[in-house]
Amino acid sequence: MTARNLSRLGERAFVLVMVAFFLLPFLWLATAAYKPSRDIFSIPPTLLFRPTLEQFSTVFRLFDVRSLLTSSLMIAAGSVGLSLSLGVPAGYALARSTSRYAIGAAYFFMAIRMVPAVAALIPFYLMMRDVGLLGSWVSVVLINSMLNAAFVTFMMFLYFRSLPKELEEAALTDGCTLFGAFWRAALPAVRSGVIASALFCLIFSWNDFLYPMFLTRLDSKPLSVALLSAFGTKDITWGALGALAHFSTIPIVLIVLALNRYFVQGLTKGIH
């Protein structure tokens, strides 16, 4: 009995060490934004410090934070909206179809996600140049949504496939149209899948910087690109960088912690 307790204690200790390992670097960044510049790199690190907003005021002075946030939000919202409206119906149709092409199509969507980003980016860059969309966040939404819609289709395919057909059949006998059966019976039943899909699209498009780096201009660049260009500049301190990074990490971390159930479920659903 004691041996068992001991191994359980060991388990707990190991888990705590791992939590510290994965959390501390992030906490360093999160606190750096509130430390006065001289405290950020003090060795040993100061645990007690007088929190200051001086880094944030630097950031607001040097960057047009509002415009950066707007671009990031536009890209994220556009990408989530477009990907869901394309991917959810397609996932449903593929899951309900008895055609032998349906499974093939579902795996085609999964395969699209594995394409290295540059392979599509270079020709896409030239295409956008030709149609005059280069430099606007619309082009970023377009290419992000391609990868995201493919992902959503495959994920919703898995969700709908594990949903019993009886629900829609009952709706149909009650006089629903085919679309009504999808919209009013099937879709509410996979709400958690839709939330998980939206969460992944959000994370992906908010965090991505390769596409916006080459597809946006100065006035349309999102936070991630500003962060990268700030990094190379001499007069920007690590504290200011930490404060700027705050805007690009904290919202997502908070949303994911709040919706953790859906996040975990979605991550594992994609696998099983």
Next chain:
Amino acid sequence: MEFNRDLVDSAAIFPGRAASATSASGAALSYSDRRRLFLVLMTIPAVAYVIAVGVWPLTKGIWYSLYDYSLLRPARAHFVGLGNYADVLTDPVTRQAFFNTAIFTVCAVAVELLLGFAIALALWRDDRFNRMCLALILIPVTITPLVVGLIFRALLMPEYGLIGYYLAEFGLSNPHGLFAEGPSALATLIFIDIWEWTPLVALILLAGLKALPGDILEAARVDGASATQRLRMIVIPLMAPTIVLALTLRMIDAFRIFDTVYVTTGGGPGNATNTLMLHAVKQGLEFFNIGLASAIANVTLICIAVIATGFVVLFRQADRRAHGR
């Protein structure tokens, strides 16, 4: 069948719906035809979109890769056949990028798998403590890879980074930091990837552990099998499909590594940490060498396709062995 007749009846009762089901030629579509048409219409937008914005550019990429095409002198573009691919295979910089990518992928994924499995085993028991720890452990997965790179660059700076300072001080690293020498820079990149993605591997494996049949494990325990024996003879064989899946996903992602490398080393020192994706981005969008960059991107794509196919075969075998299918 019962069900179909109901619907035909309901169509007769509601004339509006019956009219909408009438095709242009005037012949009424049967329920199953209508249903098929409906499903096709639901799929078309996504398929058309992915083809227009994904498959079409990729096809053009194959086309570009056959040309000596530079944006700096577009008028002089000319067909070179497989010339760019020959360059990719013989060019020492590309070859080094390939080996760097391969070493990076194998080392990072191997450690992620082992550490992830240990974490999954430790979190197996479903209680409040473990659920909370899982939520916290997953934070690195959600952080912008760009910011991950920045965090570790700051922590590892030899002058005043919290970790880098001590490493340099005690002679554990080059006095100019871990990123100053090729091998240690690549090892550091591997470490960063491990920090970022082990939580995801742990989560995937944890889901697999929770799906294991409890009665078999219980029976083994009653029969007196030790924890190690149970792990080796029951858990790992039954988990094989999940392990292969986690491996596949991570290998495909690791092979496409770009973000963290770009912000930490930029491929340097020299080309010691150059990876295939980084090389393609630099060639294509910084030097505007579209033909060569497309060839590099396509070679990366082929490598990924080979990895994926290999693992699908492995997965089928593991699945058959684990589930007797």
